[in-house]
Amino acid sequence: MDKVSAVTGRIILVPFSPRVAPGLLSAAAWKAVTGAGARVHAGSAEHPILEYLDDQDVEIELIEGETAEVADELLKEAAAGETVVWLADPSGEDQPLVLALGERLTGGSADEAEIELELTPGSYDVPGARLLDLVAVMDRLRSPGGCPWDAQQTHRSLVKFLLEEAYETVETIEDGDPDTPGEGRDALREELGDVLLQVAFHSRIAREHPEDPFDIDDVAQGIVTKLINRHPHVFADVAAGTAADVEANWEQIKAAEKGRTSVVEGVPLNQPALSLAEKLLKRSKNAGMDVTIPLLPQTLRAPADNSDADAQAQVGALLMAVVGLARELGVDPEAALRAEARRLRDEILNQEASRSSGKCG
Secondary structure, three states, rough: OOOOOOOOOEEEEEEOOOOOOOOOOHHHHHHHHOOOOOOOEEOOOOOOOOOHHHHHOEEEEOOOOOOOHHHHHHHHHOOOOOEEEOOOOOOOOOHHHHHHHHHHHHHHHHHHHEEEEEEEEOOOOOEEEEEEHHHHHHHHHHHHOHHHHHHHHOOOOOHHHHHHHHHHHHHHHHOOOOOOHHHHHHHHHHHHHHHHHHHHHHHHHHOOOOOOOHHHHHHHHHHHHHHHHHHHHOOOOOOOOOHHHHHHHHHHHHHHHOOOOOOOOOOOOOHHHHHHHHHHHHHHHHHOOOOOOOOOOOOOHHHOOOOOHHHHHHHHHHHHHHHHHHHHOOOOOHHHHHHHHHHHHHHHHHHHHHHHOOOOO
């Protein structure tokens, strides 16, 4: 590289987020690009920002070639006292140029020691922008030339993985310490990523349907609409002063949205039996029904006499005793409770039928 007298110059690197629409430029980057006397460079005429800068009469000089050649040219201009602006490729392909400039400036000549190297982001990721990376990776895996295993998967084949990832997340929350920085919190972040992958995977498969495709944007829009509609106390003028009020509103809105005629509609029967039984009991209570519930043994203390910890321990011990008895009798406790939950569902349906027919008793 030709040597010139040592003077102060600047090289301003302007990186762009690949997840932000072209044409958006931060205030600091705009000031650098349009500054008096600034020499603005890019490595390719295909840089997405160029057409927008052209509209603003910003003169762009292309410097194409090997990394070393480009680095030498930028340093030469800066050493001559110029303010040099380099528009980095959003793809990150010119990352080697950044490294080359850094190496030259930290171990170069006295001329180069006078050059300032600055980083001025041209655009910033918005919250959630990294989700676009996940979508792009999933597209690559499912596309021709991607992963054969991923390409073979269907909604049905992925069901077991969806359940496994959900259970692993629950286990991580219960066994770790997700609220304290460290292994537990790191594990939770990883498990949530695994759950998110399942959503992205199913959405990518759904996009390929020949007659009724939908993608992850449709999935996101659907849940956004649902959340807004079911939180009128936040997005509208409905009053809900307590969590119980919120839950009641939610159930009413949900029933209206789904057009449900029974309180048991929408309760998946293939969920774990304990949660199924709890959901059915909750639905029946909210509907004002008096359903049959097996009596607790007389030796149990009334819940009011127990602290929260004692109550949980008592219930836990009772459930464990039931499981032990089931093993002695050769009964599957999950299947037994599921059968009882189904009986409860049928009783609720019968009561609803009686109400609709005007019968009493």
